[in-house]
Amino acid sequence: MYLFTAQEMRDLDRYTIMHTGIPGTVLMENAGRGVAHRIQEYVRGRKTAVVLAGSGNNGGDGFVVARYLVNAGWNVFLWRWGSVEQMSEETRTFYQVCENIGLKGQKVDLSFPEELTRQLEQADVVVDALLGTGIQGPLRQPMAELIHLINRKSNGFVVAVDLPSGVNTDTGAVETDAVQADLTVALAAPKWCHYLYPGADYCGELVVEEIGIPKPTLGQPTPRTRLNLPAIWESNLTPRSRWSHKGHFGHLLVVGGSRGMAGAVALAGSAALRAGAGLVTIAVPRGQEPILATKVTEAMVWGWPDNGLSCFTEEFPSDWSRQNRKWKTVVVGPGLGRFQGEQSWLKRILLEVTAPIVLDADALNILSHDSSVLKQRQGLTVLTPHPGEMARLTKQTVQQVEANRFRIAVEWAKTYGVIVVLKGTHTIIAYPDGTQWVNPTGTPALAKGGSGDILAGMLGSFLVQGIPPEQAVPIGVYLHGLAGEKAVSSTEQSVLATEVIASIGPAIHQFL
Ligand SMILES: NC(=O)C1=CN([C@@H]2O[C@H](COP(=O)(O)OP(=O)(O)OC[C@H]3O[C@@H](n4cnc5c(N)ncnc54)[C@H](O)[C@@H]3O)[C@@H](O)[C@H]2O)[C@@H](O)CC1
Numbered sequence: 189m190y191l192f193t194a195q196e197m198r199d200l201d202r203y204t205i206m207h208t209g210i211p212g213t214v215l216m217e218n219a220g221r222g223v224a225h226r227i228q229e230y231v232r233g234r235k236t237a238v239v240l241a242g243s244g245n246n247g248g249d250g251f252v253v254a255r256y257l258v259n260a261g262w263n264v265f266l267w268r269w270g271s272v273e274q275m276s277e278e279t280r281t282f283y284q285v286c287e288n289i290g291l292k293g294q295k296v297d298l299s300f301p302e303e304l305t306r307q308l309e310q311a312d313v314v315v316d317a318l319l320g321t322g323i324q325g326p327l328r329q330p331m332a333e334l335i336h337l338i339n340r341k342s343n344g345f346v347v348a349v350d351l352p353s354g355v356n357t358d359t360g361a362v363e364t365d366a367v368q369a370d371l372t373v374a375l376a377a378p379k380w381c382h383y384l385y386p387g388a389d390y391c392g393e394l395v396v397e398e399i400g401i402p403k404p405t406l407g408q409p410t411p412r413t414r415l416n417l418p419a420i421w422e423s424n425l426t427p428r429s430r431w432s433h434k435g436h437f438g439h440l441l442v443v444g445g446s447r448g449m450a451g452a453v454a455l456a457g458s459a460a461l462r463a464g465a466g467l468v469t470i471a472v473p474r475g476q477e478p479i480l481a482t483k484v485t486e487a488m489v490w491g492w493p494d495n496g497l498s499c500f501t502e503e504f505p506s507d508w509s510r511q512n513r514k515w516k517t518v519v520v521g522p523g524l525g526r527f528q529g530e531q532s533w534l535k536r537i538l539l540e541v542t543a544p545i546v547l548d549a550d551a552l553n554i555l556s557h558d559s560s561v562l563k564q565r566q567g568l569t570v571l572t573p574h575p576g577e578m579a580r581l582t583k584q585t586v587q588q589v590e591a592n593r594f595r596i597a598v599e600w601a602k603t604y605g606v607i608v609v610l611k612g613t614h615t616i617i618a619y620p621d622g623t624q625w626v627n628p629t630g631t632p633a634l635a636k637g638g639s640g641d642i643l644a645g646m647l648g649s650f651l652v653q654g655i656p657p658e659q660a661v662p663i664g665v666y667l668h669g670l671a672g673e674k675a676v677s678s679t680e681q682s683v684l685a686t687e688v689i690a691s692i693g694p695a696i697h698q699f700l
């Protein structure tokens with residue numbers, strides 16, 4: 189399923205109307221009827237609704253909703269925003285249809301708000317069809333005042349048509365105010381704002397309603413953003429053959445775990461094993477070897493030159509050059525720490541290892557001084573920054589990164605020819621070809637130290653098992669979120685990283 193920007197949606201609407209001959213009014217009829225049906229699914233019985241319709245096409249959908257609710261026996265109070273002359277042509281058509289059947293659309297006048305206020309307080313359902321993808325800039329007055337009134341006075345179930353009025357479609361920003369909905373019925377496809385904060389928080393539950401855009405047309409021209417759904421990759425997850433041996437599932441190297449941070453590399457290694465890697469070697473500064481050996485029984489431990497304080501140095505183990513082609517994937521970063529000579533150390537790994545490399549945590553911070561080395565790599569590189577690390581890489585603020593999540597990761601991926609996994613609620617997987625996938629799984633339980641280490645280990649694991657990278661990365665991201673969800677037994681607060689690792693098995697099992 190694709191996620192659309194406002195422009196992509198307009199292009200698709202125009203394409204459908206011009207190339208298939210389906211009139212815009214038919215799409216609007218389908219949209220409004222679909223929303224009315226959804227409302228009746230959620231709110232049973234013949235109820236009372238207030239429908240607020242704007243002058244753009246979002247309002248046109250609202251007039252159709254009102255008509256279908258009346259047909260279903262509902263008591264509907266219909267309000268229109270602005271004059272009839274201001275309405276778009278299709279919207280005026282459906283406004284007129286309402287008038288013709290005796291369903292009068294009263295004009296909102298906020299100098300006399302008493303009647304509307306009383307209805308908002310008493311209605312079972314409030315339908316917000318004021319603004320959709322056509323919103324431009326901050327809310328103009330008095331629209332902002334109306335939205336404020338809806339939020340303050342509505343006691344019923346609030347349904348947003350396409351998106352809550354006031355939310356910016358492409359950024360999810362709420363510059364002044366937005367309708368706080370209980371249900372948002374996205375028309376034809378979800379939009380970016382349904383997955384971006386804070387807009388997504390105003391949506392309540394999100395459902396997508398088909399409006400009759402013919403299938404081959406959907407996605408043509410193809411949007412560059414899609415949801416990371418199992419249908420795309422689940423064929424890669426298959427039960428193991430009875431004749432399997434560990435060599436079939438790859439040998440992963442995980443480098444990190446300086447003094448005080450053994451846990452990070454242990455979590456990454458354990459997660460990799462739980463996700464199915466055949467063999468895992470954990471490389472740590474020599475002084476950390478005994479700790480790791482007891483922490484992760486199932487992994488091999490490789491001691492690297494140590495500065496005497498259980499931290500890395502710029503030196504490599506003597507057998508590095510002999511070994512470095514052996515790894516099918518390398519994860520660098522969990523608990524790595526910072527050290528003298530770190531930049532040339534990381535550069536050497538990036539250039540000498542030709543297998544896929546996953547860079548996380550301090551490996552990203554080291555890289556942020558000079559990322560150009562990424563362009564010289566022979567193998568694939570996957571970066572897993574959280575917004576703070578992405579900010580360091582791009583020399584921007586965390587706020588800038590968060591406000592532009594859907595653009596920044598993909599720009600970086602294109603520029604450096606890497607896969608960027610920008611973590612957060614709805615983690616983004618951005619590819620060098622300019623496409624990006626948005627992850628639907630996850631839970632606030634994962635907002636805790638250790639989650640990132642688990643993700644790095646899982647990504648390394650699916651890569652080392654030979655799944656093509658463009659599938660292995662979204663598989664890892666999806667299952668990491670799902671494992672987090674499954675780990676919540678009592679509260680999101682109390683989930684430990686080790687419990688997330690224990691849930692990797694049940695998460696994979698869902699697809700076998
Ligand atoms: N054929 C189509 O194009 C279809 C469009 N559909 C609906 O049409 C919507 C998009 O319609 P439009 O492009 O007409 O746009 P909208 O109806 O979303 O918004 C346009 C209206 O909002 C006002 N407006 C814009 N920014 C504002 C601001 N900051 N403060 C106050 N008022 C503001 C404009 O003056 C205009 O009246 C979609 O969200 C969807 O609901 C559906 O009916 C399906 C078919």
Ligand SMILES: [K+]
Binds near residue numbers: 246318320351352353
């Ligand atoms: K709306």
